Amino acid sequence: MTRRNKAPKSVVKRLPIYLRVLDNLIRRDVEIISSRVLSEETGFTAEQIRKDLAYFGAFGTRGTGYNTSYLRERLLRIIGLDKQTKIIVVGFGHLGKALTRYNAGKNRYVDIVGVFDKKPGETGVEGLKVLPIDQLPKFMQKEKVKVAMLTVPADAAQDVTDLLVENGITAILNFAPVKLDVPEDVYVHNADLTTELQTLIYYASEDEKQHQAE
């Protein structure tokens, strides 16, 4: 078994970043890497990186470091990217288009198998047709899709979510600015970009106030 304990969310959030850095290192033919150097590349502390990895096993060699390819392999397995995960995009506005394009193209770890929108027929991308939402249930059943990216407008988000849940979704990346109601066993990650921008503005304004205060 790969997993020892259940890893905390905070750890899981960092795993894809380690993976990304490893991919870059491997591309530069780096074969061994210490937690110290990983620290510089990621911005996390070396102790934290070692501890994060230790949740899943002992992948390094004392006195030496981590073998980049081996560690990458393990991370792929841990995250669940070793087998291509089928993903659908629901909502084909600019954001849906951006996500589809990016993940169907450059991101070899995931497999976007379907794109849905209220208005179908629009030209899709990467060889994918845009299907109407009412074909979603049949499609999900047939393809056994478990993960969706949701980029529909806020007022449609809950209805679409209900439909996804009915048809067996287990995880949703939600870009709509609403709290989705889902059963306990469905994992929702909110990626509301408006919210993130506003958080940013908090820090930008804080700076200003500090300057004024001096």
Next chain:
Amino acid sequence: MTRRNKAPKSVVKRLPIYLRVLDNLIRRDVEIISSRVLSEETGFTAEQIRKDLAYFGAFGTRGTGYNTSYLRERLLRIIGLDKQTKIIVVGFGHLGKALTRYNAGKNRYVDIVGVFDKKPGETGVEGLKVLPIDQLPKFMQKEKVKVAMLTVPADAAQDVTDLLVENGITAILNFAPVKLDVPEDVYVHNADLTTELQTLIYYASEDEKQHQAE
């Protein structure tokens, strides 16, 4: 002064969500709201909401709750959305387009004043022309832009960031899958959508494993 202590990041992250919920409540003509109901609307606990707000002052009435309009007003001030913040978008691919469209349109709290790309001339959105990157320094100086959304490809991200920093940026919402090197006083928030999707897959695969285990 609005701010008592410096609020923890965890609190700041939630403020825009409170704001969003308040906007919805006000639209539905709700005038008073208890932390309990806010809890249902946001998914955070009532205690947490009360504590979060308490970092900035006592905005409620004991025995009654919070006045929605008043609380909204205070949150706007706290976050720094009371005065329109000027924002630029750098990188006008699909993602840049989606962000520009969304924030220039529906999001009345921010003001996108400029859009930049390596290839200008493309038709912009919402009355904004897409300017070439080399006009960025002059533009930032003139408009005193402090906040940027960065949606350029990974290999261009650091160079563009350096340019932004040179011209006085204080906060960057970074969508490129790279760790940006910036001075201490520049706040970077990473919104790497690939990373978020992979985190999601972790939880989706975890479910599968659990089912297999049983």
Next chain:
DNA sequence: CATTGTGAACGGATTCACAGCC
């Protein structure tokens, strides 16, 4: 002897429980 792996110490964030107030 450099670097991993990890128990112990620390610090920050959340939850609890209740005092304070309308």
Next chain:
DNA sequence: GGCTGTGAATCCGTTCACAATG
């Protein structure tokens, strides 16, 4: 009586310091 505001208790994640080891 009901709900806010908050100190105290708890939980969780990070950092420290060092033992283990190739």
